Amino acid sequence: MYGVAAANYLAYAALRGDAIDNLPGVPGLGEKTAAALLDAAGSMQAVWADIEHDEGRNVAEALDSWSLDQGGRRLGARVVKHLAAPGARERYDFNVAMMRGHDDLDLGLTPDVPGTPGLLPLDIDRVSRVVGFLNVQATTDLAVRVLTGTPASAATRWA
Known part of the structure; x- marks a missing residue:
């Protein structure tokens, strides 16, 4: 639906932000650019590592190649500039933390014990x-x- 693999949806949402939840995205990156970046680079872990260790050269090349294959213009340098800007990584990490949710909460449900809360089927x-x-x-x-x-x-x- 959004043009990203399910495994990359959290990264996509963190990049573009979520206006309904008042979570701004990384400045300069919208829905289309975020989807293109993830499609070209594969994961944000790879993107951040390349920005940190090689000033984003590989990301820019991959994104430019992807963009030209799609019939668009080069956007690698612009995207890397936005990602390397002060506060971009912090914004992304904050959004990921807020959007991730928790799977380690004890809800006190014991569906394996008959007659206790959480047993399916419910009333x-x-x-x-x-x-x-x-x-x-x-x-x-x-x-x-x-x-x-x-x-x-x-x-x-x-x-």
Whole structure:
């Protein structure tokens, strides 16, 4: 959808920023440039390493080559200049930290122990009430089907 590999989406989002969450991107890099950079360079780890050790020469060459192959103009030097600017790396790292999320939180769920919180399937009435609050029937149907194991057609009886 965004023209980047799923594995690079976090880097892409951190580069371009997210106005909804009030996270500005790296100045001078928008959606198209961020996608092109990741497509040409492969990863931001490689980009930052090249900027640090070789002033971004390899990144600029790769991006220029990619751009010319796509029928565009050279943008390597401009992109490297923006990435090497004071505060660019800090902005990127901050955005990554804010956008990454956590997968190490103890939610107190013990789905492997019968009768304890987090065991699927969940109660159909409770799921219908909580998700039904959104007043989007398709979302309620999906939540009921996934979280309770009940067919979507049965969800309408409970909403």
